[in-house]
Amino acid sequence: MKSRQRKSEILTMLAHDDLEVIMAALEDFSPTDLINPLFSALYRSEEQLRWHAVSVLGQIVPRLARQEMEAARIVMRRFLWSLNDESGGIGWGAPEAMAEIMAYEPRLLEEYIHMLISYMREDGPLDFQDGNYLELPALQRGLLWGVGRLAEKQPGKLLKRQVVVDLIPYLKSEDHVVRGLAARCLGLLAGTDVSDSGDFTDSAADSIAPLLADETMIRLYVEGEFVDTTVAALAHEAMARLATLSDAVV
Template sequence: MNREGVKRLLYERDWEEVVRLALIDRRVLRVLIGLLYDADDYAHWLAIDALGRWGGRMAADNPEKTRDLIRRLLWTLNDESGGNPWGATGAIGAVIAARPELFAGYLSMICPFHDDVNIYPEFIWSVAAVGSARSDLAAEYVPFLLDALGHASASIRAYAAWCLGALRVPEAAAALTALMDDAAEAAVYEGDGVYRRRTVGAIAAESLVRMGQARAGSPN
C-alpha cells in the first residue's frame, strides 16, 4: 500500500487495518515512520498513534522487533544521527504506553530531549499516554509539567494543561486556574484520532473539570 492509502486509513481511524498491514508488510511500517515527518500535523500524530499500536501488537509475539523500532527512533534524537527527530519522541511514548510492563525504562531516555521546543509537546503527550496506562510511571514528571504551564510556547502550555488534567494531578489546580484567561490557541492530539484546537484557557478549564476542581463551562 502506498503513502496516500495508508494516510486514508489513518484519517478513517481504521487502526486494526493499519496495524494488520504493517505487521505483514514492512513497506507499510516504513510509510508510518515516514509520516512522523509529514507536514500535516494531524497525519503526524495519527502516525504516532498507529506506531504505538503496532509496537504493542508486535511485542506480544516478538518484543525484540518492537525494541528495534524504539532504538531506531532513539537514534534520530541524537545530533550525530543527522536525522529528523520530529515524531520520534511521541512514537516511543505511544509504544511504551501500549506495553509499559516491557518498555517503561525508555521513558527516561526521551526526557532529556524535552528542551527542544518542537519535541516538548510530544514528550508531554508521552507522559500523558504512559501515565494513563500506569500512573506511577508519570509521577516523577509532574514537576516538568508544572513548569511547562509557564512556557513561552502556547502549544507547550496547552499540552501541559491537557496532560495534567488527563493525569488528574491535584497540585496543578492553582496553576491551571491561573491559565484560564490565556487566550492563545493551540491544537492538542488527545489520542484515538481526537485532535482539537482551542484556547489554552479552555484546555485549563476542561482539565480543572476533569479533576473535579471546577464546574463545566469556560468563557474561552
C-alpha cells in the first residue's frame, strides 16, 4: 500500500466513534507504518480525530518500544523537537501524546517524565536551567491534560518531582480550560497513596477554592470519550479528594 493511501485509510479509521474498534482495525498495521499518519492527525482540526490519535499513540509507541527501544525514543524526540522554538512549529498534541505513551511504557516514563514536567517550569539561575515553560495557553491545555493522565497512572512519579508547586499557579490562568485541568490534576494527585502525597492539602485547597463558583464549561477527553463539565465541577471533585486526604493524614 502506498504511503498516501495508507495515511488516508488510517485517518478515516481515527474518525470512527468507537476507540476499541479503531484499535482493533489498526492491529493490521505495523507501528512504523502508523507513526507518521498519527503525527499528521495531531494537527487536524477535527477534535475526535486528534484525540483518538493521542490514544492510539499511547498503544502503538509502547508496542514499538518492545520491538526496538531506540525507535520509540526517536518518536519521543520528535515530540520534544516539535515543542522547541527552533523547530518552527507549534507542537500541537505533543504533551498529550508524550504523556499517553509514558502512561503505558515505564521505560520511556523514566527517561522522559522530567521533560514533560520541564514545560511547566521557568529557567532558574545558570546552574538550574531545566525549565522549558510553555507560554501558549493552547499548549498549556495539552500539557495539563498530560500531567493529569500521569496523575491517573503514575501519581507517585509526579509527586516525587514536586509538581504540586508547579500546578498551583495555573489555577489563576485566564484560560478556563487551563484552570479546570490544573484543579483536576491536584485532585488526582490527592487521591494517591498518602505516603507519597506530602502535606499540600491546605495550599492546594486554598488555591482551588476561588474556582468553586466558576461555571465555565469545559470539554474533556477521558478514556476515549468526551465529557462536558465545568471548572466548578472539577474544583469540587478536587476539593473532595483533598478533604479525604486531609482526613487520612489526621
